[in-house]
Amino acid sequence: MRYMAxxxxxxxxxxxxxxxxxxxGIQQVIEKAFRLMTQTEIKIHSAGRTDKGVHALGQVFHFDSKLNIEPQTWVRAVNQRLxxxxxxxxxKPVKSDFHARHSAKSKTYKYVLAKKPSTAFSKNYEVYIPNLNIEAMNDALPHFIGTHDFKGFCQYVKDKPTIKTIYKATFKETKKHYIFTFHGNSFLKYMVRSMMGTLIQIGLGKLESTIVKEILETQNRSLAGKTAEARGLFLVKIYY
Amino acid sequence: MRYMAxxxxxxxxxxxxxxxxxxxGIQQVIEKAFRLMTQTEIKIHSAGRTDKGVHALGQVFHFDSKLNIEPQTWVRAVNQRLxxxxxxxxxKPVKSDFHARHSAKSKTYKYVLAKKPSTAFSKNYEVYIPNLNIEAMNDALPHFIGTHDFKGFCQYVKDKPTIKTIYKATFKETKKHYIFTFHGNSFLKYMVRSMMGTLIQIGLGKLESTIVKEILETQNRSLAGKTAEARGLFLVKIYY
Structure with missing residues (x-):
């Protein structure tokens, strides 16, 4: 039986x-918990990797198991061992052709910038950069929307297609944070962090808002800002 | 010159x-940051120890240094190295007879219980215990107030006085938490966690609310609940 989680x-x-x-890696910890729980080897297949230090609110994976266990029992028993x-x-049980990565239609990531220096308690979940011109960052944001070659905004892997579609790129200000959210069909390695790194340089006045368009057109990664730190990045949701 | 921090x-x-x-230990990390900052050895003296895994919002320490540095510069420079x-x-500079521990008049600790199972992000800062009878816990809470021998609510150290005064013991419910706050003249090793461990047993229906009074009167630690976990405990403030 196939399950999605x-x-x-x-x-x-x-x-x-x-x-x-x-x-x-997180995968190996989850597989170990399943092994402890079921006394069987269960291999999990995620919707995609997240890098070191990146968080997830709603990562998805699938796995196969002959065990017919109630959804709530699965959740409780595996969490006890995680x-x-x-x-x-x-x-939950899914059709046998469901595949966490191949079946995924789109994904949402958010990047969290702090408005004030991080406290001892918030520091793993946000990035504080003083004196950002948020308006300039917002001017640049819509340029990411649409279908582009994101070769200049990723760690390029040979023969891997770099043309991706960003459906939405939004900004939200909360009491403590500036939150940038990206909804796209799929994302390349370091793509969101590279986009954010460039937005941050724009916010610092070190790059012009027009640089986004230029990098998308030229695919010249050397024009982009430094990859932003992992701890501000959250994989929010996978859509099927 | 003497400084308090x-x-x-x-x-x-x-x-x-x-x-x-x-x-x-946290002390050694702070002393190292001062050493890196000032190229001198600075020994820090705290208002009291906190145990492994316990958090602080407002721990206080004092130290002596010949360096005449502006308060804001001290803060910025040491934080850069922490x-x-x-x-x-x-x-801030203080009188030469200020002593973080001896001058302290009282302290506040809070203990944070979660209303729902902890998320991957909240787990270090709260303790979730299902099915607590909060009303029973609240019935027991006022019994801690006043001057009592807390020998039954601590890890007893020979010859160390165990008579302490709790000025206030309050309960607050927020969206996500049940928060128990204790304001007292001083606290013994594991005292708040031992008090909370007993309140939790009362909340679980395993001990009666009257047990608090009984332990305070008999100083019989074997009647108390298991010391509650460190990660729910915060040293909030030291009063001078």
């Missing part, structure tokens, strides 16, 4: 979603 | 305030 995690103490040699910084929110 | 810290990754052999989970909030 929604999981949230605090990425602070992990080397990303995917298991790596000599570094603990560290508290990884919480499975939902598990 | 207010510091907040996330206790999650430290073995308490005091430096220990083979374990990093990890982000320790943040100095204030440094």
């Amino acid at each position: 929604v999981v949230s995690y605090d990425g602070t103490n992990y080397h990303g979603f995917q298991s790596q040699i000599n570094a603990i 560290p508290l910084d990884i919480r499975v929110k939902k598990i | 207010v510091v907040s810290y996330d206790g999650t990754n430290y073995h308490g305030f005091q430096s220990q052999i083979n374990a990093i 990890p982000l989970d320790i943040r100095v909030k204030k440094i």
